[in-house]
Amino acid sequence: MHSMSTLDTSSTVRPSLRMSEAEYERWGLEHESCEWVDGEVILKMAVEENHDEIQAIIRGVMEHFVRRHKLGKVRGPEFTTRMKLAKKTVRRDPDVMFVATANVPRLLPTYLDGPADLVVEIVSAESEFRDFNEKYFEYQEAGVREYWIVNPLGKTMHLFVRDAGTSEFVRREANTDGRFCSVVIDGLWFHPDDLFAVERPDVVMLLRKIDPALIA
Numbered sequence: 001m002h003s004m005s006t007l008d009t010s011s012t013v014r015p016s017l018r019m020s021e022a023e024y025e026r027w028g029l030e031h032e033s034c035e036w037v038d039g040e041v042i043l044k045m046a047v048e049e050n051h052d053e054i055q056a057i058i059r060g061v062m063e064h065f066v067r068r069h070k071l072g073k074v075r076g077p078e079f080t081t082r083m084k085l086a087k088k089t090v091r092r093d094p095d096v097m098f099v100a101t102a103n104v105p106r107l108l109p110t111y112l113d114g115p116a117d118l119v120v121e122i123v124s125a126e127s128e129f130r131d132f133n134e135k136y137f138e139y140q141e142a143g144v145r146e147y148w149i150v151n152p153l154g155k156t157m158h159l160f161v162r163d164a165g166t167s168e169f170v171r172r173e174a175n176t177d178g179r180f181c182s183v184v185i186d187g188l189w190f191h192p193d194d195l196f197a198v199e200r201p202d203v204v205m206l207l208r209k210i211d212p213a214l215i216a
Helices: 021-030 049-069 101-106 128-142 203-210
Strands: 016-018 034-037 040-043 072-075 082-085 090-092 096-100 111-113 118-122 146-151 156-162 169-172
Touching (some): 096 101, 118 128, 128 146, 128 156
Parallel strands (some): 082 111
Antiparallel strands (some): 016 040, 146 156
């Protein structure tokens, strides 16, 4: 395991506007594709089909796995729920987030008050710098226990787990067979070949690979 280093990537200029957090709470309910960072609303670009399909697969598999094992709740960006990070004036809108049962009381109607237990971000051309740098350090500081960066641009996955001693993310490598296994959701894993294939397996097929009993 080793710590993540800041990547030298550039980001596309995104439209934005400024408002208070209270204003954002009211305004943001009607605008799903946005985040709020230090008084600035960041309007997120529309995602490409590839990004949307990968997000749907990860969300679907994770949601079914978590529900069957009664582990907590899974949320995605189509909901108004956003993650409010206590140590910074930030409201982030992850592609997928998992909230363990013990933390579900922090899942309020319009936001999660504090860090999710696991966050997944899927990289797009305009989000690469933000996902690998800004969000990486924000999630680390806030106490997110596990952070996945799924990068269709390079067909790579990066899995980071919070170190109990340093409270920093450390990178968790794939198994010898190429699977990336979650620490926070025991038994859940993904293989990059499945997520980046031209003909991707559907959610049911992936669940059968992870644990045939889930579809019995």
